[in-house]
Amino acid sequence: MGRGPEWMRSGAGAPVELHTDRPHAARVYDFLLGGKTNYAADREAAQRTLLALPNSALIARQNRAFMHRAAHYLAEEAGVRQFLDIGTGIPTSPNLHEVVQAVDPRSRIVYADNDPIVLTHSRALHTSHPDGRTAYLHGDLCRPEDILAHPELSRTLDLGRPVALTLVAVLHWLPKECDPYRIVARLLDALPSGSFLALTHVTDDFERRALEEIAEDFQRTGSTVSARSKAEVAEFFAGLELVEPGVEVVQRWRPDDGDIEAGSLSPTDIPLYGGVARKL
Template identity: 45%
Template sequence: MSHPGLDTSRPHPARRYDYWLGGKDNFETDRESARQIEERMPLVRLTVQENRWFLHRAVRFLARQGIRQFLDIGTGIPTSPNTHEIAQEIDPSARVVYADNDPLVLAHARALLTGDKRGRTAYLDADLRDPAKILGNADLRDTLDLTQPVALMLIAILHFVRDAENPRAILDTLIDALPDGSYVVASHVTLEYMTPEEFKAVRAVAEAQSQSRSGVELAELFAHPRLTPIGPGVQSVSQWWAQEAPAPRPRVEDVACNGFVARVTRG
């Protein structure tokens, strides 16, 4: 099957991520890119798995806080259970909007992201770099009520937005649109726990398409006056809600990904 706009000559983060999770929706360019990274960072699969489990625990946490609306930007190729499945398991009326910019993700999302009929699930062909377009999308407005709390999910997506693309302005636009009582959840690749040799080797390959940031740098991106961090602020995704995660927990040094959770207040 061909997909308009699909470029298989260059690796795509969503398809590479799918490969690491054991999926089949990827191409040789994606697999080769993934293998190059894995040669330099053997624990990348563990990092990807821990990031995925962080998403699962975060959605359950938010649903238990009464959140019934989710905006998941950079959703990637659907891997079950996804945000809407977890949220609607707790409350079938939960509403979820996904956004991604890969045509292959779009094709799969429309076929697979079907939720409970008592709730709603929508998919936007959109890019995080254009937050105003996401917020103004008619399908988003038809699915989510932006006068009521929303969970903004930014899972493993921000490291694809370089500093030159002004990620702080992108985040400010999204956060400013959220009503009081909303939440923001983010995860981000970090190389800060690696040895200097590992750092140099991984950075040479991984940062061709992305930009790693330390925990301090991630916290700075979310230094918004309306955000109140939950718990300790930025920490390894493997440590968030660790009591609900499979044991034993991996070492922080073995998981190259930080997480952040915050509540939106009046500021």
């Protein structure tokens, strides 16, 4: 029997199943951002999400805008030249490496994700500046040791020098059996002083009922969404030095003066916290 679009070749040439019959967080996010790398199940899940939370596309855009601002801060102001981005998602330009290599073309970035379709598109679209480097690895955030031991990471990054660990809108998707605090602590333990953590995380501090509906919908298709309070999100930064303004809703984290969309939003319009902190 021939294989249709539900199969893809991995970097090693082996076929991998994409499970296009059920929604995937990265592809739902891609749809909300206006992308084309999604399937019927993803679009149906996205439409249900929009019914429960009509500003879901706005949330996706503001999450993306936070990533751009945080990456630019880390490269321009903090002087970081190495990045480990886990839970990469389907590429949407400008990508993280484009932001930081615009500051310094020599910057080096490792993208990690556990979705074959994400990595396939990453290899095609995450093209590094010739003076720097981008690399891509298949890794499960629930198994941080495997990511840290991956040869592609050691070929690309020098873990003796500061690294920015970015976990953008990924921790709330972890299965219940995975302890996100332990995972973040393990990854940070492997990084030297002067490294940074940047993350965003969905919250149920507001829009609680809508978040419950979305979580129940994804639960029916085998995915987990775990919203957390501001205090619970701040716990990821325990022992680190938070960059001002600390843990904040993403639209209020160092907004660009010209961002009319962010400027029009109230503190409760986007149920997503973000923050950046330095390892001492």
